[in-house]
Amino acid sequence: MSLKGKKIMLCVSGGIAVFKAAALTSKLFQEGAEVKVLMTHSASQFVTPLTFQTLSRNDVYQDTFEEKDPASVAHIDLADWADIVLIAPATANMIGKLANGIADDMMSTTLLATQAPIFVAPAMNVHMYEHPAVLRNMSILKEFGCHFLEPGEGLLACGYVGKGRMAEPEDILSTLQTYFNEDTRDLIGKKVLVTAGPTREPVDPVRYFTNYSSGKMGFALAEQAAMRGAEVTLIAGPVHLDTPPRVNRIDVLTAEEMYEAAMSEADRADIIIKAAAVADYRPVVVSKEKVKKSNDSIVIEMERTKDILASIGKKKEHQILIGFAAESEKVEEYAMKKLEKKNLDLVCANNITSEGAGFDKDTNIMTLIRKDGEHIHLPLQSKHDVANKILDEAKRLDLR
Ligand code: CTP
Numbered sequence: 141m142s143l144k145g146k147k148i149m150l151c152v153s154g155g156i157a158v159f160k161a162a163a164l165t166s167k168l169f170q171e172g173a174e175v176k177v178l179m180t181h182s183a184s185q186f187v188t189p190l191t192f193q194t195l196s197r198n199d200v201y202q203d204t205f206e207e208k209d210p211a212s213v214a215h216i217d218l219a220d221w222a223d224i225v226l227i228a229p230a231t232a233n234m235i236g237k238l239a240n241g242i243a244d245d246m247m248s249t250t251l252l253a254t255q256a257p258i259f260v261a262p263a264m265n266v267h268m269y270e271h272p273a274v275l276r277n278m279s280i281l282k283e284f285g286c287h288f289l290e291p292g293e294g295l296l297a298c299g300y301v302g303k304g305r306m307a308e309p310e311d312i313l314s315t316l317q318t319y320f321n322e323d324t325r326d327l328i329g330k331k332v333l334v335t336a337g338p339t340r341e342p343v344d345p346v347r348y349f350t351n352y353s354s355g356k357m358g359f360a361l362a363e364q365a366a367m368r369g370a371e372v373t374l375i376a377g378p379v380h381l382d383t384p385p386r387v388n389r390i391d392v393l394t395a396e397e398m399y400e401a402a403m404s405e406a407d408r409a410d411i412i413i414k415a416a417a418v419a420d421y422r423p424v425v426v427s428k429e430k431v432k433k434s435n436d437s438i439v440i441e442m443e444r445t446k447d448i449l450a451s452i453g454k455k456k457e458h459q460i461l462i463g464f465a466a467e468s469e470k471v472e473e474y475a476m477k478k479l480e481k482k483n484l485d486l487v488c489a490n491n492i493t494s495e496g497a498g499f500d501k502d503t504n505i506m507t508l509i510r511k512d513g514e515h516i517h518l519p520l521q522s523k524h525d526v527a528n529k530i531l532d533e534a535k536r537l538d539l540r
Contacts, residue, residue: 142171142172142317142320142321143168143171143172143173143316143317143320144171144172144173145172145173145174146172146173146174146223146224146316146320147173147174147176147221147222147223147224148168148173148174148175148176148222148223148224148225148226148316149175149176149178149218149219149221149222149224149225149226149250149254149256150164150165150168150175150176150177150178150192150196150226150228151178151225151226151227151228151230151234151247151250151251152177152178152179152180152183152192152228152229153179153180153182153183153227153229153230153231153233153234153247154180154181154182154183154184154185154186154231154233155182155183155186155229155231155263155264155306156186156263156297157228157229157263157297157305157306158183158186158187158229159186159187160228160229160263160306160308160309161183161187161192161228161229162187162191162192162195163309164228164309164312164313165177165192165195165196166195167309167310167313168196168313168316169195169196169197171313171317174198175195175196175198176196176198176199176201176218176221176222177189177192177193177196177198177200177201178200178201178202178218178246178247178250179192179200179201179202179247180202180234180245180246180247181202181245182231184202189202201214201215201218201246201250202246203246204245204246204249214246215246215249215250215253216253218250218254219250219251219253219254219255219256220253220254220255222254222256223256224256224257224258224259224316224319225251225254225256225257225258225259226258226259226261226312226316227251227258227259227260227261228259228260228261228263228289228306228307228312229261229262229263229306230260230261230262230263231262231263231264232262232264232268232269232271232273232274232277234247234248234251235260235262235274235277235278235281236273236274236277237251238251238252238258238277238281238286239276239277239278239280239281239284240277240280257285257287257319258281258284258285258286258287259286259287259288259289259312259315259316259319260278260281260286260287260288260289261288261289261291261306261307261312262278262288262289262291262304262306263291263304263305263306264291264304265296265298265300265304266296266300266301266302266303266304267300267302268304269291269302269303269304270302270303279382282382282383282384282385283382283383285385285386286385287315287319287385289307289311289312289315290307291303291304291305291306291307292305292306292307292308293305318367319367324367324368325368325369326368326369326535327365327368327369327370327531327535328368328369328370329369330365330369330370330371330410330411330535330538331370331371331372331373331408331409331410331411332362332365332370332371332372332373332409332410332411332412332413332534333372333373333375333402333405333406333409333411333412333413334358334361334362334365334372334373334374334375334413334414334415335358335374335375335376335377335398335402335413335414335415335416335418335448336353336355336357336358336359336361336362336374336375336376336377336379336415336416337353337354337355337358337376337377337378337379337381337416337417338350338351338352338353338355338377338378338379338416338417338418338419339377339392339393339394339395339397339398339416339417339418339419339445340377340378340393340394340419341394341395341419341421341422341423341445342394342423342426343423343426343427343431343440344426344427344428344429344430344431345427345428345429345430346430347431349419349421349422349423350378350419351417351419351499352417352499352500353377353379353416353417353499354379354381354499354500355376355377355379355381356381356500356501356502356523357415357464357504357523357526357527358374358376358413358415358416359374359376359379359381359384360522360523360524360526360527361413361415361527361530361531362374362384362387363384363385363387363524363527364524364527364528364531365411365527365531366384366385366386366387368531370411371388372384372386372387372388373387373388373389373390373405373409374387374388374389374390375389375390375392375398375401375402375405375416376389376390376391376392377392377393377398377416377417378391378393390405394419394422394445395418395419395422395445395446395448396422396445396446398416398418398448399445399446399448399451402414402448402452403448403451403452406452406455406456406459409459410458410459410460410538411459411460411462411534411538412452412456412459412460412461412462413462413530413534414448414449414452414461414462414463414464415464415488416448417464417466417499418445418447418448419445420444420445420447421442421443421444421445422442422443422445423440423441423442423443424441424442424443425441447482449461449463449482449484450481450482450483453482453483453484454483456483460485460486460534460537460538461482461483461484461485461486462484462485462486462487462488462530462533462534463478463479463482463484463486463487463488464487464488464489464490465478465487465488465489465490466490466492466498466499467489467490467491467492468491468492468493469491471489471490471491471507472489472507472509472515474489475487475489475507475509476509479509479511484511485510485511485537486508486509486510486511486530486533486534486537487508487509488506488507488508488530489506489507489508489509490504490505490506490507491505496520497520501523502522502523503520503521503522503523504518504520504521504522504523504526505518505519505520505521506518506526506529508529508530508533510533510537516529516533
């Protein structure tokens with residue numbers, strides 16, 4: 141009964157996946173949760189409210205003006221009652237309404253009124269899911285702090301094959317169990333600072349030097365740290381990634397901007413993880429006008445940027461400082477030199493030439509090397525799993 145006593149408001153919007161929401165209601169109830177179901181009229185075209193009423197043992201809400209209790213205003217009451225809100229299935233329409241502040245029915249009104257964390261399980265046709273308007277609305281909801289339960293890929297009810305199938309009730313249940321499990325929220329009270337992505341060093345108004353970093357490792361670290369309850373600040377170079385829920389993001393472009401942001405945030409952090417691939421050099425002169433080509437070759441003089449990690453290493457007091465070493469040879473030897481030179485507590489070393497590791501991949505292969513010389517080898521696994529192992533080590537070091 142891992143959800144015993146948890147108050148879950150289940151918002152069921154209209155799509156064929158409503159049948160899965162019925163199974164989900166049953167599972168939530170069996171796990172001890174108190175479930176109140178809100179349905180749109182379209183949802184009730186697929187499965188009747190009576191099914192949800194029977195499975196949840198509670199009244200089902202549909203109409204803003206059908207007040208069941210004269211002593212309270214139903215949509216406000218429900219909004220305040222919930223520990224969490226789960227929109228499953230979440231249609232393109234309901235996602236669009238919430239993203240744009242539209243409140244024209246019971247569900248959308250209640251969603252605007254609640255301050256509880258919102259979990260969204262989209263379900264729709266693959267082309268709808270990929271429509272720029274839907275992608276934009278989902279991105280807005282992520283910025284608002286909504287958690288997304290990614291849809292699966294496969295044969296959709298509409299006949300198409302692709303992404304859009306609502307997450308399975310078992311997976312939704314397990315996400316909620318993790319969310320409510322105090323043991324997995326072991327970074328509550330900790331302030332974590334993460335840097336991620338590349339930096340961009342301009343040559344002139346149209347050209348710049350950069351590197352292949354995608355930011356995925358740093359964003360996974362920020363996301364997992366926030367999931368584990370930490371207060372997270374993410375300093376991000378230019379990347380195409382959505383801000384993870386409940387993460388405070390500071391966007392920067394150059395190594396100098398990242399230096400300024402990191403130095404001003406470092407003092408208040410407990411754990412600092414520098415996953416960014418900061419440019420080591422930048423052009424000495426940045427031309428105000430576009431540099432015109434000629435038939436001659438050109439030489440661009442480069443100067444060193446400030447080493448942010450080493451600067452924090454010099455001034456750190458209580459903070460746990462973690463750096464990255466992306467190498468193509470003598471990985472552990474070079475990584476250990478960085479650990480010592482930059483006064484780190486832990487260095488995360490990887491060989492960028494290995495299959496499944498390095499830039500723009502969803503997986504990584506790493507060796508974590510601690511100051512005391514301990515090596516922890518992490519075989520091929522997702523960047524999310526690697527992130528959690530790094531956070532486990534950070535926590536262990538912080539407790540010493
Ligand atoms: N780093 C930093 N500021 C810089 C450069 C790097 O904070 N100006 C940090 C990175 O975020 C990473 C680590 O330092 O955590 C990488 O170390 P670095 O010595 O810069 O490695 P590389 O430049 O990749 O390699 P090398 O020095 O061996 O050329």
